[in-house]
Amino acid sequence: MLILGIETSCDETAAAVLRGTGKNRVGILSSVISSQIKTHAKTGGVVPEVAARMHVEKIIFVIKQALKDAKIKLADINAVAVTAGPGLVTSLMVGIDTAKALSLALNIPVIPINHMEAHVFSSFITYPSSEAPAKSRKKSNIKFSTGSNNNIFPALSLVVSGGHTELVLINDWLDYKKIGATVDDAAGEAFDKIAKLLGLPYPGGPALSLLAKKGKPVIDFPRPMINSKNFNFSFSGLKTAVLYYLRDHQTKKSDVAASAQQSIIDVLISKTIRAAKKYKVKTISLGGGVAANKKLRAEMKRAIKTNSLDSKFLIPDFTLCTDNAVMIAFVGYLRAIKKARPRKKTRTQILADANWEL
Numbered sequence: 001m002l003i004l005g006i007e008t009s010c011d012e013t014a015a016a017v018l019r020g021t022g023k024n025r026v027g028i029l030s031s032v033i034s035s036q037i038k039t040h041a042k043t044g045g046v047v048p049e050v051a052a053r054m055h056v057e058k059i060i061f062v063i064k065q066a067l068k069d070a071k072i073k074l075a076d077i078n079a080v081a082v083t084a085g086p087g088l089v090t091s092l093m094v095g096i097d098t099a100k101a102l103s104l105a106l107n108i109p110v111i112p113i114n115h116m117e118a119h120v121f122s123s124f125i126t127y128p129s130s131e132a133p134a135k136s137r138k139k140s141n142i143k144f145s146t147g148s149n150n151n152i153f154p155a156l157s158l159v160v161s162g163g164h165t166e167l168v169l170i171n172d173w174l175d176y177k178k179i180g181a182t183v184d185d186a187a188g189e190a191f192d193k194i195a196k197l198l199g200l201p202y203p204g205g206p207a208l209s210l211l212a213k214k215g216k217p218v219i220d221f222p223r224p225m226i227n228s229k230n231f232n233f234s235f236s237g238l239k240t241a242v243l244y245y246l247r248d249h250q251t252k253k254s255d256v257a258a259s260a261q262q263s264i265i266d267v268l269i270s271k272t273i274r275a276a277k278k279y280k281v282k283t284i285s286l287g288g289g290v291a292a293n294k295k296l297r298a299e300m301k302r303a304i305k306t307n308s309l310d311s312k313f314l315i316p317d318f319t320l321c322t323d324n325a326v327m328i329a330f331v332g333y334l335r336a337i338k339k340a341r342p343r344k345k346t347r348t349q350i351l352a353d354a355n356w357e358l
């Protein structure tokens, strides 16, 4: 089965082709991402109208390139999976309408995908080696089970992106429950806003983590909700603390960056480890753009070890942390073979759902 994934929820226009081999394996045949970052950097953030227009300009080229890289023809596609939310509504509409048109023309199903669900399962997509994804892509073999899988579930996924911070308990493929979320800003949003306060370019996450490398986490910024009994997060207070600190102190910006990053990482790790212990999970996984943060990856790994948890730790390849269409096609494939669409809908009933909750 060949499945085309389409992603246009925010500022990346992406398409990917996956082949399901029927033996609980999929191969990534192609992954194309056209990023709008350079354009949005000029305005210091995403302007939704601009993002939507750029998706319109790029989507056909991106899909054509994905088919070309996969060495297949459009008519070979058996199903199209598309992000239907959450995200910017006008951006989502570009991907959805393209997917619907393909579905109508080729008479194939269109599968609406929740973007956060795709981030949750992205860490289960493992490349077979540490080669650059471009080289390993074609050999890629993702092994998974469609039934219950005793080796990896229950699993706990920490999904940290620009708009969401969620802890998700996964019982089985596509069977999961959200156990915690941010009550205000998302972790990625905190990175972006604090970076802006430090005069760093958009997107702030990568820029802030680079600056943090040059500094030391010597400032004791708050660790919001670190001791609260639930698994929720809050990051807006940290941003305010950084704002006032910068107003009142002449400190090295790199130390501020390192300290703010440390606060975010400490809270994320502390809550994840507590949830992992409570639910006795066999796997801990990371997903979303902030999962590209090397310090978070390294410290989570260390925390799992120092807490003597024998959970496996899964982190997506860097290319699968930020927005991509491989994860959309992957969840589309899981849904196709399980015949479990989020809500059974006809083609015309599939609409952009900007606030689609996990």
Ligand code: KG4
Pocket: 010, 160, 161, 162, 163, 164, 187, 188, 189, 191, 192, 203, 204, 205, 206, 209, 288, 289, 290, 291, 292, 293, 294, 321, 322, 323
């Ligand atoms: O998943 P994603 O690409 O888009 C959303 O679904 O939101 O995540 C984007 C977020 C941005 O907030 C960006 O600053 C953050 O991920 N991010 C990082 C890093 N790379 C991207 N945050 C911290 N460290 C990074 N290395």
Ligand code: ZN
Pocket: 115, 119, 161, 162, 288, 289, 322, 323
């Ligand atoms: Zn995302």
